Amino acid sequence: MLEYLYPARTYLIVSGREKPNVMTADWVTALSFSPAMLGVAIGHTRYTHKLIKKYKEFVVAVPTIELLKDVWTAGTASGADRDKTEILALTFIPSKKVATPSIKECQANIECKVVNEVETGDHTFFVGEIVDASYGDAFRRGVDLSYRFILHADFGKRFTTNTSEIYEP
């Protein structure tokens, strides 16, 4: 019944330090304006789960549709088996306030420190306080809807994007 929440925005979660790992995640939400907080649910079996548990920090990176191939690879290959940085065409750059790197090609990188971990069934919900962020042209003047952010259609291989049309009630 979770599919009724779809299509859902798709993000990349960066974890780890010297050997960073990237996974794709749809289960991300804002949580608080002040302090600024967000949360991400990560499956217990994921390598990212282990890395966030260890370093207590992560970066939420915001890809656009041009990065779809890497988004798919990051969501299907496991960093436990291989160094994902070798198979992804993504550039890791230093973050500002956390040791976990950011992704150059993404339109935003939101740097988070874990302040709470909540067990929710087969996932852990990591609550992060946002300590800093960097952004690209898509966010220079508010949220620019001419950029095509990624939506996962369901739990399979179909993706879509937002339109650039604006509706005002």
Added chain:
Amino acid sequence: MLEYLYPARTYLIVSGREKPNVMTADWVTALSFSPAMLGVAIGHTRYTHKLIKKYKEFVVAVPTIELLKDVWTAGTASGADRDKTEILALTFIPSKKVATPSIKECQANIECKVVNEVETGDHTFFVGEIVDASYGDAFRRGVDLSYRFILHADFGKRFTTNTSEIYEP
């Protein structure tokens, strides 16, 4: 920095029983496949916060762009001041497993019982176990992207939708 997570899917949260209340919420995420769980962050000052605290259940309803006017009203008027059901063109129908009603005009209604409440800054994150759900044509054969689900562009009055284009990596 939360705006970097936008555009974000917009849902309706139904709470209360005899006098149900509806609010608009972007801060909703899936949390677990088994058991099926989702979470929603509700501001401390919201009337919905009081009602979910009281009844320990809520319904996540999935509107499409045709309902944008009501989505906006539900997100800006407070149920503490007035009975929102009187100003919304929405039809409340019985849910299957919770006493909180569903919304007839929505494409899905996900019925949740609260299993955990997590304080996250200025919001409470209500963790719900999904106990049942009903759905419309948009979900009869998977997620039908020809339906225009609502995305909130940012924290203001701009909304957009998904396209019907499908991308496969």
